[in-house]
Amino acid sequence: MKKKAVLNNNAVCQTRMTAIKDTMGILSGKWKFHILGTLIRGEKLRFMDLLREIDGIGTKMLSKELQDLEMNHLVKRTVFNTKPVTVEYEITEYGKTLSPIIEEIANWGIDYRNKLHKKSEVTV
Amino acid sequence: MKKKAVLNNNAVCQTRMTAIKDTMGILSGKWKFHILGTLIRGEKLRFMDLLREIDGIGTKMLSKELQDLEMNHLVKRTVFNTKPVTVEYEITEYGKTLSPIIEEIANWGIDYRNKLHKKSEVTV
C-alpha cells in the first residue's frame, strides 16, 4: 500500500497553505514590497515620483505592479483632470494591514545581516 | 536640474529595502514556505516523507530547495549510515525564527479570503 501524507493532510494545514499561496501571490514579483513600502511612507505619490523613488524599476514594471496592487485594493489610483494628466497613487487602509508582514520581513533580514557579520567576515 | 528620490534616499530606507530583499531572496520560489511549514510542524522528516507531504513538488525542486535552506542554516540535513542510506531533515533553531513571518503571512491570507467572500461592502 502506498504511503500518504500525514502532516499536511488535514483541513487546517490546507487552509494555511492556501492562505500563504494567496498572500505570496499578491506580493509576488521583484517590486511589490518596494512599491508598498514607499507608498506606506509617502502617502500620495505620482507615477513619476514612484519611478524616481524606486531605484532600478522601469515604466513597464511599475505600471504593471501598480495595476496588480490596485486590483487587490491595496493601492488607490486617482486621475486628475489636469493637462497633462496627473495620477496619484496612495496606499489604502487595507494595504496598510500589510505593514506587520513587511515589518517582520524587514526585521528578520536586518537580523540575518547582523548574524552574518558576527559569525564570519563574509560581506554579501 | 533632475529631480531625485526623497523618501527612499536615506540610510534607514536603504537598509530596510536590502533587508527585505535578503529575506525574500532566502524565501523565494514556489516551495520554500511549504517545506519550512512542514518541517516546523513535523520535526524530523526524510526526503521521501517531504515528497509525500508537499503536494505537487518533484524531486528536483525538493532537492534544490532543501539545499538552499541548508545553506542558509534554516534546515539541518543528517545522513545515517544505513542501507539504503537514510537522510533526515529538520528545522534549525534559526529556522524557527521565521515562524512569526509565516504566521503573519498565513493569517493575512486567511483574512483576505474571508473579505473576498463577504465582499458585498469592500471598504478600501
Next chain:
DNA sequence: GAAATTAGTTTCCAAAAGGAAACTAATGGT
C-alpha cells in the same frame, strides 16, 4: 533475476518574469 526502495542528479523543455527602447497622445514652453 527482476523490481522496489533509498536519495538524489541530469537533461531537456516550456512558461513566466523582467528589462530596454520605442512609441502614443495631449499639451506647455522656447
Next chain:
DNA sequence: ACCATTAGTTTCCTTTTGGAAACTAATTTC
C-alpha cells in the same frame, strides 16, 4: 518647429524558474 513632460503601452529580447522523465547506485525483497 521642436523639445519636455505627463502616464503609461507595446514590442522584442534575455534570463529565470520550474516540471517531467530518465538516470545513478547500492541494497533488499519477491
